[in-house]
Amino acid sequence: MNETVEKVASHRDYAGAKLGMWLFLLTELGLFFGPLLLYVMHDIRHPEAFHAASQSLDKTIGFANTLILLTSSLTAALSVASIRRGKTELTLIFIFVTITLGGIFLVNKYLEWTGKIAHGIYPGGDAFAELPPGEAVFYGLYFFTTGLHGLHVIAGMIVLAVTATLTAGGIVNKRDFVKLENAALYWHLVDIIWIFLFPFFYLIS
């Protein structure tokens, strides 16, 4: 009996749960600030090398992945909108679509990486050692940053899958959906970071 009273009380702090999540997202931005700062500094130092290396990345896959993540952000937002209206089934469908789009993003990323690795362009690879100094740094940062982002995509998919289970179990419902909302916020963060990475690595030259 006591426990249910406590639960209701803790559920009431909707704003607190959101504030905590926003603070966490701030730390995630800090995490990606580091490599992007390094990118800018190295770009100033080796503009030609960065231009050449950037040209070799597949813009089509990059652009497709941007569209995929943007769409998945939309479906994540729609899942929150559906739970607000109490439509559990629709919510689950939207979460499922979001997770699937995340999976497609990762498959594309995998193809892109293996393409580079097949040419020996990866830290420790044959071609990597012979690259001019600036290009090696570009690829080093590319693999590090997109790899770190990829881990965040996987984390986001896991979080969404967990909230889907909670939604199916009725723990996330029309009255109490802050867990789903925070999961969706996290997914938007994953999307926003990609929105920055895409122009940095594929477009700016």
Add this chain to the structure above:
Amino acid sequence: MASEGAGYLGGGGGPNGLSSWIFSTDHKRIGILYLVSILSFFVVGVSLGFLMRLELISHGPTIMEASTYNSVFTLHGVVMLFLFIIPATPSIFGNFFLPIMIGANDVSFPKLNLLSWWFYMAGAALALATLALGPADTGWTFYAPYSLRTGTYVSLAVFAVFVLGLSSILTGINFVTTVHRLRAPGMGFWRMPLFVWAVYATAWIQIVATPILGVNLLLVIAERVFGIGVFDPAKGGDPILYQHLFWIYSHPAVYIMILPGMGIISEIIPVFARKVIFGYRAIAYSSLGIAGVGSLVWGHHMFVSGSSYTAGVIFSFFTFLVAIPSAIKVFNWVGTLYKGSIWLGTPFFFALAFIFLFSIGGLTGLILGALSVNVHLHDTYFVVSHFHYIKFGGAGFAFFAGLHYWLPKMTGRMYNARVANWSCLILFIGFNTLFFPMLLLGIEGMPRRYFDYLPQYSTLQIVSIVGSWVLVAGLIIMFANLLRGAFRGARTTENPWGGATLEWKIPSPPGRENFEKIPEVTKGPYDFRGLR
């Protein structure tokens, strides 16, 4: 409820097994978990420091080889900074007292709070695992490119620090949310005790700065494991960028260490002067000021790393600027003492020692912040002495002051005040004998981290080594007295010091729930009217 046995500590039929502690989500129990674990690692850190000093008692290898010496000073730094001084005050006293002081029954995210402690323990286990495997010999700063090349377990040590950083971030998020969401009715921001202000400002630094260190450490691991080349000059990378990213976190981290300590002093001074604190708002704003300006001074660690003269001037300017909010605090504490009816209790002695030692630390910091002087003093014992005056003389003594001020509330038992006062004096003498000669050694040109030294430095080195013995003796007396007090001391009252903040209005030790009914706050934290 509140009258049962030993309150939150268990007894009276309440659960008290090991699992009721290590899986507890009660902020008070988590505070005690941190207390026990952090002090255990403090003992490790002190032992390493003691051995380092002892090694220098004669020329050439005395008790260890040069390579061992490198590992010992690295581990001393990692343990003392990441396992002791960064988490000590926020995680122990912040966890225990922040919710009570703002009239809340717990932090906003109690489970996350427990997770922070588990991350802390995991990080600590990894850091100490390197001790057995082959400790890093890079210094606690892990500077590239040496950290990329050395054959020791740098990746593991670096990952340990990453996990500890994660723990620190989660604690910060918890405290900021708690302060915003769980203040009791009537507890406006301007009625919060200054300790809460200080921990709040610290929590912001933890949130904003720690991720930068985290990613920097991940980059070092990626360099070592895959060779991505960003810090490696052979591949076109730049080791100076490592230093930038490192100090962007690690300088603000100095304020993570000292700000909560300043908060403790701001609590103790008015209570023992029986007087409302002088310049409450100035002290609160100066905490935020230190957090803000402190984020813009990292370049002063790199004056001789080949950064431009312009950058040097700017960083030097901000370094002088950050002295202003620190000085505001010192002046306000002294101003509070003026015409107060001072009661010479043990916590007050520690607070006075803090003000004296911190002032030396701050002023030597200004000497180092001056560009031209820095070139001469860079990487000498002067720097070592300066940051020990800040971190040990400042943050450490403030932490000890906090122990003597709050431990009776946490355990419900009082230590022997006479012994405690003596331990304070012995610590003070030992500390100055240990570190003041280092200032002189530094001016004479003794470089830091050296395994050996020229004969002309012998006298001051020996004085300093004797100081380390006195300091360790003082620590043993202090902790023995506190331990005895915690378990066997006389029962204490609800409010032994006559404090006006909320923690003194609940039993010692507090009950399982802090407040049976959330209090309504009607007056400021230093309003001593009606108290003895």
